[in-house]
Amino acid sequence: MATDTAIHTQEFQVNMGPQHPSTHGVFRMVLTMDGERVVDCEPHVGFLHRSMEKMAENRLYIQFLPMADRIDYLSSLFCSVAHCQAVEQLMEIEVPPRAKYLRTMFMELNRIASHCIFFGVFALDLGAVTPFLYGFRERELTMDLLEMTTGQRITFNYPRFGGVAADLPDSFFAVAEKFLKVFPGRITDYERILNENEIFLARTKGVGVVDGARAINYGWSGPNLRASGVNFDLRQNMPYEAYGELGYEAVVLSNGDCYDRYLVRILEMRASHALIKKCLEGLPDGPIVKEKVSKFPKVPAGEVYARVESPRGDYGLYLVSDGTNKPYRYKLRTPSFNNLSMIREMLPGVYLADVVPIFGSLDVILPDVDR
Amino acid sequence: MIIHPVLSWLNEWWQGVVATYGLPSCFVPAAQMVVHAILIGGFIAVLVLFLIWLTRKVSAHIQQRFGPMRVGWHGSVQTVADALKLMQKEDTTPRSCDRPVFNIAPFLAFAPTIVAFVVIPFGDGAIIRDLNIGVLFLFAITTINVIGVISGGWASGSKYSLLGGFRSAAQLVSYEVPLVLSALGVIMLAGSMKMGAIVDAQSRIWFVAYQPLAFVIYIIAATAEVNRTPFDIPEAEQEIVAGFNVEYSGMKFAMFFLAEFANMFLIAAIAATLFLGGWRGPWLPGEFWFLAKSFAIVLLLMFFRWTYPRLRVDQLMSFAWKFLLPLAFLNLIITGLILVLI
Amino acid sequence: MLTDYAFVAFFIVFGCFFVAAALIGAWFIRPQRPSRIKGDIYECGETTRGTSWVQYNVRFYLVALAFVIFDVEVAFLLPWAVAAKRLGLYAFVEMMIFVGILLVALVYAWRKGALKWA
Numbered sequence: 001m002a003t004d005t006a007i008h009t010q011e012f013q014v015n016m017g018p019q020h021p022s023t024h025g026v027f028r029m030v031l032t033m034d035g036e037r038v039v040d041c042e043p044h045v046g047f048l049h050r051s052m053e054k055m056a057e058n059r060l061y062i063q064f065l066p067m068a069d070r071i072d073y074l075s076s077l078f079c080s081v082a083h084c085q086a087v088e089q090l091m092e093i094e095v096p097p098r099a100k101y102l103r104t105m106f107m108e109l110n111r112i113a114s115h116c117i118f119f120g121v122f123a124l125d126l127g128a129v130t131p132f133l134y135g136f137r138e139r140e141l142t143m144d145l146l147e148m149t150t151g152q153r154i155t156f157n158y159p160r161f162g163g164v165a166a167d168l169p170d171s172f173f174a175v176a177e178k179f180l181k182v183f184p185g186r187i188t189d190y191e192r193i194l195n196e197n198e199i200f201l202a203r204t205k206g207v208g209v210v211d212g213a214r215a216i217n218y219g220w221s222g223p224n225l226r227a228s229g230v231n232f233d234l235r236q237n238m239p240y241e242a243y244g245e246l247g248y249e250a251v252v253l254s255n256g257d258c259y260d261r262y263l264v265r266i267l268e269m270r271a272s273h274a275l276i277k278k279c280l281e282g283l284p285d286g287p288i289v290k291e292k293v294s295k296f297p298k299v300p301a302g303e304v305y306a307r308v309e310s311p312r313g314d315y316g317l318y319l320v321s322d323g324t325n326k327p328y329r330y331k332l333r334t335p336s337f338n339n340l341s342m343i344r345e346m347l348p349g350v351y352l353a354d355v356v357p358i359f360g361s362l363d364v365i366l367p368d369v370d371r
Numbered sequence: 372m373i374i375h376p377v378l379s380w381l382n383e384w385w386q387g388v389v390a391t392y393g394l395p396s397c398f399v400p401a402a403q404m405v406v407h408a409i410l411i412g413g414f415i416a417v418l419v420l421f422l423i424w425l426t427r428k429v430s431a432h433i434q435q436r437f438g439p440m441r442v443g444w445h446g447s448v449q450t451v452a453d454a455l456k457l458m459q460k461e462d463t464t465p466r467s468c469d470r471p472v473f474n475i476a477p478f479l480a481f482a483p484t485i486v487a488f489v490v491i492p493f494g495d496g497a498i499i500r501d502l503n504i505g506v507l508f509l510f511a512i513t514t515i516n517v518i519g520v521i522s523g524g525w526a527s528g529s530k531y532s533l534l535g536g537f538r539s540a541a542q543l544v545s546y547e548v549p550l551v552l553s554a555l556g557v558i559m560l561a562g563s564m565k566m567g568a569i570v571d572a573q574s575r576i577w578f579v580a581y582q583p584l585a586f587v588i589y590i591i592a593a594t595a596e597v598n599r600t601p602f603d604i605p606e607a608e609q610e611i612v613a614g615f616n617v618e619y620s621g622m623k624f625a626m627f628f629l630a631e632f633a634n635m636f637l638i639a640a641i642a643a644t645l646f647l648g649g650w651r652g653p654w655l656p657g658e659f660w661f662l663a664k665s666f667a668i669v670l671l672l673m674f675f676r677w678t679y680p681r682l683r684v685d686q687l688m689s690f691a692w693k694f695l696l697p698l699a700f701l702n703l704i705i706t707g708l709i710l711v712l713i
Numbered sequence: 714m715l716t717d718y719a720f721v722a723f724f725i726v727f728g729c730f731f732v733a734a735a736l737i738g739a740w741f742i743r744p745q746r747p748s749r750i751k752g753d754i755y756e757c758g759e760t761t762r763g764t765s766w767v768q769y770n771v772r773f774y775l776v777a778l779a780f781v782i783f784d785v786e787v788a789f790l791l792p793w794a795v796a797a798k799r800l801g802l803y804a805f806v807e808m809m810i811f812v813g814i815l816l817v818a819l820v821y822a823w824r825k826g827a828l829k830w831a
Binding site: 400403404407408411412457458459460461462463464465466467468477478481482483484485486488489499500502507508525527528529530531533537540541544545547548551552555558559562563564612617618621622623625626688692693696697700703704707708710711712 | 716717719720721723724725727728729731732733735736738739740742743744745746747749751752753754755756757761766773776777779780783784787788790791794795796797798799801802805808809812816819823
Binding site for chain 1: 430433434435436530531534537538600601603604607608609610611612677678679680681682683684685686
């Protein structure tokens with residue numbers, strides 16, 4: 001409007017975070033606002049820095065294994081599997097097939113748990129409280145399964161060098177069967193709650209659009225990248241554990257907006273469900289851990305890059321060993337940090353109300369960002 | 372049916388007292404005022420305690436939880452415990468606030484609500500004063516609490532409350548027009564703005580049958596007026612934490628809370644009176660029907676709240692101005708045309 | 714008639730009294746230990762940058778102006794609505810001209826972007 005040039009609006013700065021209901025942890029954005037519009041965003045990270053890498057370098061390999069779970073507490077299994085994979089690659093240990101299947105299956109369960117939380121929290125960010133509780137209800141089912149086997153509900157400490165810590169208990173199969181039976185219906189519930197909700201669509205479609213090229217430039221990975229139309233999923237492109245045998249086709253959408261980032265995760269839950277089913281059907285017999293692997297290994301000198309497809313994206317671990325029983329360098333490439341890096345560019349120009357779904361749709365987790 | 376006989380008996384008794392002791396005749400309405408005010412005050416207090424409990428229970432059952440269970444039967448006195456807790460809370464006032472405005476805001480937010488109950492017909496003859504501009508009075512008086520909300524938001528000196536206050540002002544102001552326009556159709560049909568006359572005009576058929584469009588517009592606009600999801604942007608927790616009342620604590624916060632829930636009932640009571648025949652209903656006393664209809668609408672608002680995401684501020688505004696307002700005018704024109712031609 | 718409004722006036726006083734009673738009642742039992750940190754405004758745990766009393770975006774005032782126009786219009790419509798049945802076609806047409814003018818104003822504001830939020 002013509003009056004805009006004549007009347008000056010004062011911009012003001014709002015601190016969003018670290019103590020804010022929707023920053024998913026302790027993330028701070030200093031937003032410069034013009035009324036309801038964001039003009040500039042100054043992100044601050046590091047509130048949760050625990051110097052994980054340095055801690056890894058001062059501990060035995062086995063000592064860091066349970067700590068690796070704490071890097072990303074919503075998908076903790078992926079971090080410890082990556083840790084084990086790196087050690088196994090350096091020591092040239094072949095993991096028994098049953099252990100591979102178990103790892104794969106529990107990673108997929110963990111992925112479902114993580115995506116369930118995303119579903120709930122993303123809806124909560126948009127003001128819908130009920131899906132939040134729904135998401136947690138289904139997460140509980142996966143947690144139960146994980147607890148039956150690993151004894152833990154959040155940080156599982158499940159993989160071991162050359163295998164896994166425990167085999168499935170006898171009661172597992174019945175519970176798993178039940179879970180596999182009810183879960184697709186629950187995802188349908190999710191879709192019915194949000195996918196056709198006019199308000200939800202209005203709030204998410206076309207909001208925070210990122211095209212594939214830009215996503216690659218910023219090092220995005222995981223569901224965020226696939227929502228932008230880039231067909232890249234480690235499970236499909238560089239299969240590890242049992243993914244090669246099971247076969248996996250990545251879920252790819254093309255719009256790159258908040259809605260697609262949400263939808264990719266919903267569809268991935270279905271894909272994970274199918275993978276778990278395949279795992280249980282094709283579960284080979286045999287040992288769950290490679291024999292004669294020391295619990296306190298001296299890892300041969302060398303360097304290795306292990307990567308897994310965590311629910312947040314490409315989780316990479318660059319491990320340099322000098323031949324002792326502690327890592328020489330333990331470098332983490334966590335997906336959340338890269339996914340978050342674009343926030344400064346994505347926010348200017350949007351409404352304050354859009355900040356929340358844009359940030360939420362990236363599904364970052366702050367301990368994973370800060371390490 | 373229930374309230375009216377009691378009140379008229381009280382009236383006669385007072386008149387007797389006035390006659391016996393030779394008091395001035397203005398004593399009777401004065402005594403009425405005090406009794407009515409105390410009744411309404413008590414009603415609101417109990418109502419809000421019940422409504423908060425109901426909200427928590429309804430939300431819990433929608434979300435497959437139990438909600439409050441410990442204090443009393445199914446947590447029925449939980450809200451009393453919460454109110455007592457709020458009373459014991461320290462009432463902090465931010466250093467950088469505009470103190471007088473900050474302190475006046477709770478009064479502005481709550482007092483209009485209680486005044487609005489003057490013209491609500493609770494049952495047959497159970498209306499405190501049937502003002503001849505009833506509907507206009509209602510809409511005028513309920514709008515005042517916007518001033519409480521915006522002054523509270525502005526005076527707090529916090530940016531979140533400022534954003535909340537401005538959002539609230541913009542929203543309430545935008546939805547006020549379609550709200551009143553939707554009531555206009557009813558006024559035309561009834562040919563009066565008296566609440567009692569509007570109820571009487573619905574003795575055969577509820578106005579919702581003649582004015583379905585107006586009813587829908589009213590419900591949408593009313594949801595926005597009382598800041599319920601999907602129109603709860605003034606207190607959008609995920610964006611601006613708690614909006615205008617972010618700096619309020621203790622009893623002052625409780626007053627905003629009280630006003631919010633009382634307003635929710637009020638807006639439902641108005642809907643019941645304007646569109647659903649007020650206290651009229653078969654067999655049972657009018658008070659029962661009035662409460663049943665009001666609570667049905669309150670429950671509807673609660674279902675909205677626990678099932679919908681929230682709109683964005685620009686979507687909210689364009690919905691009001693570009694969709695609801697033309698629709699309300701359309702309804703007005705059609706109603707007028709039919710009324711004049713038939 | 715006047716007693717009616719005496720009731721309204723009394724209820725206004727009573728409403729304020731209700732709030733005051735609650736606040737004063739709580740004053741007796743609540744603790745009162747202000748400190749510097751408690752007096753800070755909520756800013757997500759960080760120190761505040763700048764004041765919040767700024768020249769706010771003009772958009773909000775445009776909406777307020779639009780509101781004033783339409784609410785006054787509604788105020789004019791109300792007396793007609795009460796008597797619409799009795800006044801008949803002539804008044805209806807007259808009122809529609811009035812509404813029409815304001816609808817044109819709405820279209821104008823719409824076209825000019827006064828209702829747009831960006």
